Each structure stands twice: as C-alpha cells, then as structure tokens.
Amino acid sequence: MTATAAPAFRRTTARPGGSALAGTGTLLRFDLRRDRIRIPVWLAALTLGTIMPATAYPALYATAAERQAAGATMNTPAGLAFTGPVHYLSDYTYGSMVSHQLLGFMVIMVGIMSVLMVVRHTRAEEETRRSELVRAAVVGRHAQLAAALILTAAANIALALLLTLSLGSLGIDGVTWAGSLLYGAAHAATGITFAGVAAVTVQITEHSRGASGMGLAVVGAAYLVRAAGDSADSGLSWASPIGWAQQTFAYLDDRWWPLLLNLAAAVVLAGIGFALSLRRDVGAGLRAARRGRPVASRALTTPIGFALRLHRGMLIGFAAGMMVLGMSYGPFLGDVEEMFRDVELFSEAAQMGGATFVDSFITMIMTVLAIVAAIYVVIATLRPRAEENAGRAEPVLATRLSRAGWLASHLTVALAGGSVMILLAGLMLAATGAPTVNESGLFGEIMAASAVYIPALWVTAGLAAALVGWFPRAGALAWLVVVYAGVVGYFGTILQFPEWMNNLSPFGHIPRLPVEDFTWTPLLILTAIAAGLVAVGLYGFRRRDLETK
Amino acid sequence: MTTAIATSGLVKTFGSTRALDGLDLTVNTGEIHGFLGPNGAGKSTTIRILLGILRPDAGSVTMLGGDPWADAVALHARLAYVPGDVELWPNLTGGEAIDLLGRLRGGLNKRRRDELIERFDLDPSKKGRTYSKGNRQKVAIVAALASDVELLLLDEPTAGLDPLMEVVFQDVIGEVKAAGRTVLLSSHILAQVEKLADTISIIRLGKIVQSGTLAEMRHLTRTTIEADTATPVTGLERLPGVHEARVGDGRVRFAVDGEHLDGAIKHLSGFGIRALTSHPPTLEELMLRHYGDELAAETNGNRHGALR
Ligand SMILES: Nc1ncnc2c1ncn2[C@@H]1O[C@H](COP(=O)(O)OP(=O)(O)O)[C@@H](O)[C@H]1O
C-alpha cells in the first residue's frame, strides 16, 4: 500500500515514507470511537447468525443418513446456486453443512459490513466536508483511507476470532477447531477483499451513496458469479471472492491457500485505491460532475415531484436489482419438481402442507423478495431524516410547504416505491418462471403472492415513519424490522421457531400464497396499522423541533 | 411604526446548553435590523424559532402578527430565509434549487431571479455538490431575494462571500430597504451590518444586551484615530474623552469617546493633518466596553464549544 503511495508523495514533501500516513493512529482511534456501538452490533449479529443454525443442525439431522439426504436435496443447480460448491456434499458432516449452507450467505453480510465501514470513514467524511478539517490538521493524505482500512480489517479479524472461538467450543461432531479457524479466517479474508473494493469505489464518485452502491453491487455480483459457477459446477466460481472463501472447504479439506487470493486481491485493490486518490482533489471524484438544467422544471417544484427527484436514483437502482433478483429465481421453477421429487425423506418437509413443490418454492422465494423490498422501504422512509440531518430540510420547511406535507411526500414515494419493488420482482419471477412450468394460472398466482406482501411493507414504512416523527435519532431502529423478518424468514423454517416469533414480524401475518389460501383479514388489519403508524409519525413530526446542524 | 417581530422572555435549551435565556427582541416594520453577536450567542436559534423550525421552551413570539409555530405555513408565504450554513442537494443544480425554494414559497419573480443571478455572477447550471460555500450562499440569497416578500430573515448571509460580492449584496439589500421591506440581518462582524442596519441588537449568551441605532451605540463607544501631522501633536492627553494616546514623531494614535470626536479632530487640525484614518468600533470593542475581562474569558470558552 505504501509502495504505491510513495512516489506521488515525494513530490510534495521532503521526507518520504511516514508523513503521507501521518495521523493514521489518531484517526484510527477516532474512527473506532465513532463505531464503538456499530462494530459490536455487527459482530454479534454475524456470530449469532452463524451459531444459531449451527447448533440446530444436530437436532434437525440426527444421523449421517439424514445429513446425506439433506445434502442430496441440495444437489441440483438451484440448490447449489443458493448454497455452495457440490464438493461439500461428498462428506456431509455437520461441519460441511455449516460451511456449505452458511458461508456464502454470511460472507455477503461481511461484505456489506466492510463496504459500509470503509465508505463511512472516507467518502462520507469528504462529502460532509468534515475531512477538510481533518486534512488541515497534521494528517497525511493517505491517513484517512489507511485508518478506515485498518479499522475494517481489524473488525474482520475480530469476527474471525469470535467465529473460531464460538464454533470451536460448540463441540459439535465434525465442527473441528482447525476447521473453525479456517472458517473464521475465510470470513475475514473475504471481508478484507470487499474493503479493498470500497477503497476503489470511494475514489470514483463524490457521493457516499454512489460509492456504497458500487461496492455493494460488487458484493452482489460476486455472489451471483459464484452461484452461476456452483450451479453448473464450473470454474466460474473462481472468479469470485466469495467463491474463493468457499473453495477452502473448511471442515472438509481445510484448504488455506484460496484465501491468499482474497488477500492478494485486497492488497492490489487497496493499492489502486491509494493510487487513484492521488489523481483527484479532496472532496472530488474521478468521475467529473456533469452540468445540469439552469432552470427547474414544473414537475420538480411540486412537493411530490421534489421528493421523487431525491428518491429517483435509489428508486431506479433498486427496481433494477429487484427485477434481476426475480429473474434469477424464475428459471429454476421448472427444475424444482424434479429436484425434490427424488428425495423421499425430504419431499414431506419441503412440501408445505400438501402443496406442490413449485408452489412451496414460490412461497419461499416470495419471503426473500419481500424482505429485500423491505430494505428499500426502510431506506426510502429514512430519507427525509437524512435530509433533515444534512440541513437540507430547513430551507424547504421555511417555505409554504408544511412539515406534514413534506414528510408525507417522502412517505408517499416510500409506500408506493415499496409496492412497486415487490410487484416488479414478482413480475420478473412470473415472466421467467411461469413458462418453465406446465401449470396454467401460475403467472397470476405469482403476482398475487407478491402483491399480498404490500401491507407488510407498509407497516415497515409506518414503523420507520413513527420513529422519524418521534425519535429521529433512533430512526435506524427501523432496520430491526428487516433484520428480524430476515432472520425469522430465512432461518425460521430450518430452525422451526415457535409461532409467536413469526407473529412478531409484520411479514409473519401475510397469507403465504400460493401454498396457503388468500384471506383479506390480516391484509386489512396490517393496512390499518400502517395507516395508523404513518399518522402517528406525521403527528410527531409536526410537533417536534427540527434537528439542526 | 408597527412591529414586525417581537419576542419577549424567549428561552430555548438544548440539553444543558441554554441557547436563549430570556431574549427580548423587537424589529420594526420597514427597518433593517442588525442582529449581532459572537458565535454561539443564539442568533441562529432565534431565527429558527421565528421560522417555526424550533419551538421555544418559554416566552412569547409574534411575527407579522402571527405565531411562528402555529401559523408557520401562512407566515412562510410572507418571508424568505437564508440559512447560515447553506446545504444544497448534491444532484440539483443551483438554478433548480433557486426555483424550487422560490416556487415552494409561492412563486418568484423570474426577471428578478435572472437579474440577481447575473449580478451575483452565479453559474446556475452547476450541480449543488460542486459549489463552494460562497456559491451555495449565493444560491440561497438569490432564492430569497427573488421573491416579493415582506420580511427577510438572513442568518449571516455574507459569511462565505468575497468582498466584491459583499458589495453587490449591500446594493441589493439597499434596494430591498427602499422597497419598504423588513430585514433581520444576523452577523458576528459589525462591519458587515453597519453599512446597512438602521438599528442593531447585540445578543450575548442568549440575551439582548444592547439595542438601538448604531449612532446611539457609537455615542457610547470610542473611535480609534490614526493621523500623520506636519508638526508633532501636543496636548492631546488633556482633551476630554481621549484615551490611550500614543504620540510618535509626526504620527499619532488615540481612541476617543464618540461625543468628544469633534473636539479631538479640531485639535488635530491645528498641527497640519497629512493623513487621517479612523476605525469605528468593532463589535468586539462595543462589547468589550461593557464586559471587559468577562468577555475575553468567554470567547475562549466558546471556541472550545464551537467544535461540537
Ligand atoms: N441543535 C442543537 N443542539 C444542541 N445545541 C445547540 C443546537 N443548536 C444550537 N446549539 C447551541 O446553542 C447555542 C447557540 O447557538 P446558535 O444559535 O447557533 O448561535 P449563533 O448562531 O449565534 O452562532 C450554542 O452554544 C450552540 O452550541
């Protein structure tokens, strides 16, 4: 890293080596202080998210035969796309199960953590112009990025240790200490690779949201590439950092060297990041900002048009993502029947209450799509809060636009946008999936299965709106709804959570079409709750102080 | 004369910080009122209460005959605001931001908008994130001044402007005044408001400590005089109201109380004035006159707090 930094740095100062990084230690302590809650929460969530299913496996699959049967159900293109390389199935111990079923998914989370952490301490700081202050102090030009990368690497290494210790001490057959050490290291190495990715993306745009978006897109692409590679058992998996982590075959072969690829990529990417940062000014991006219209259109200057304009980028980006997600599941619908039919033992479990495999599969996918749509809903509902925080709400609320009107226009975008998201995903699932299955009316069923989630999305928006109205600083708590729904939705069936846990989530009340029958009652109740929460939020926002800078 | 703004006993606390501590401010209709005070004195907080953005803990406020909190929307149609720290939308152009704020306020005068953009030398087609602080300030100023409103609330509007643009700003405010509108103009630098303000209120620690016309206040304060004279000045110390006189060869520097200025200058002219500069009192001097050491200690305290 320093090697790439050194040449440019010699141009500016006499003493090469140290001073481009001067102040890194101080910044690191400062960054660590800012993240003193965030990092432990991430690490706890990631560790629990691993430990909970890992401890459940012995109860769910008591014998080796059951494990092999469980492995066999995965041995289809779709099954492997969602888990990992087929080689894990050759000896499906509890360790192999952990590594095969959890690693790929958890590493996405680690990637998200790493990207957000790097962006938060680099580009986001520049965007708010705070870093001008910092840079003006005795701080080298590379110190900010270096501190962010060190912090992120340290968080990843701490996660590796936590995972090793917690998994190793479970004492589950096949979950060895040696394997646990590698399993933890695979998380850390991949997280550090994605930190390197973020080191590059933060140089490109002036916008922290753009930088996060690009970084997260790389995480998503890495997952899709390995999914494509694993489902066809092709070498494509080797083109993905997540693939490298899975190719360690922790608990099975305990192969360390693929992680060298992760680390090498991380070093190269970080080097590119440092080098690129010399080619731009503080606060600027490599991509030059374009000019725009000198006069506002009529549409922009209405409250709703204004809100739409602010949400536009996220709306389009997320809609595209939802469509890709829907499309990526669709083509598997045709295989589902075959993939489950051959497995006697599991046909019962996978088939929910006598429904067809296809219907069960659609129901399962819908839960996932709805939770992803909920991510959009929370982002969009918290957007006015971000405007307020940045000091941009103040001038607008000093005009004739009322507080309620301003917040309501943002909420309208969030509520309508969330509905559009789930419908678009459903539409693409239906369009790509229905033709592969010989069943009339499936298209409509899929659309209905997606539409029923809309009230749950509205409740999510309502909760976030209530927080914005009453406890603006706790707005981020709205993410708990998504995380909770995600945990219950993703692990609920595997771990057989009690019913009340399901009921706590707004998503738990949605009729699970097409397996269950449609009923109006929960949908109407959820809609009423959402309306109530929105009203509460608007009321709170009208009577509290605006937060000022 | 009617009153545009009247607050009485206004209190606002943020946690343990008492930002306003019984503020009594009166601004008459049609006047330009300088609202002066050091950083952290409570200027922005006062203006935000006037905008209904913050709600006071105690005290009463009337603005344009209404209650800023309860009648916010109706009052906002009649006023325009320039925030102290202008933040723009990164991907909206300056021109779009001007139109947005103007139209949301109820419409803006297109001709005036274009004229102001021209006079302030603003490029309206650049995106918000590419503007410097001064240019962001200009966007907010143009947006506020392009609409025909009765009252302008300007929170340190010239903080980021270069001296040339400050002159333009003063011209424009002069026109606003000629049109009979009311302006509340906050600043922490006396020189920025003295050219414009009819009356001044000085705020310190959330309280108004002095209020009146600048002339009245000057009367209570000292002007610093520096002069080069043909022959060495003598007898200056004995004049009434002269302080801190330092006489060198051909050069003299002293401070004189406002009411004795005339006598001092008359005395000087007897020695053949070759060059003369006079420095009106700065805000600091105005306040020092009244608070001395207490203020000096506090200014340091404020520096510390400003890092928040
Ligand atoms: N939102 C806030 N939260 C906490 N303290 C604040 C807030 N806004 C202002 N203050 C404090 O109130 C005092 C007055 O601030 P302000 O009105 O911004 O002063 P001025 O505009 O005169 O510089 C300062 O001590 C400031 O730190």
Ligand SMILES: [Mg+2]
């Ligand atoms: Mg201020």
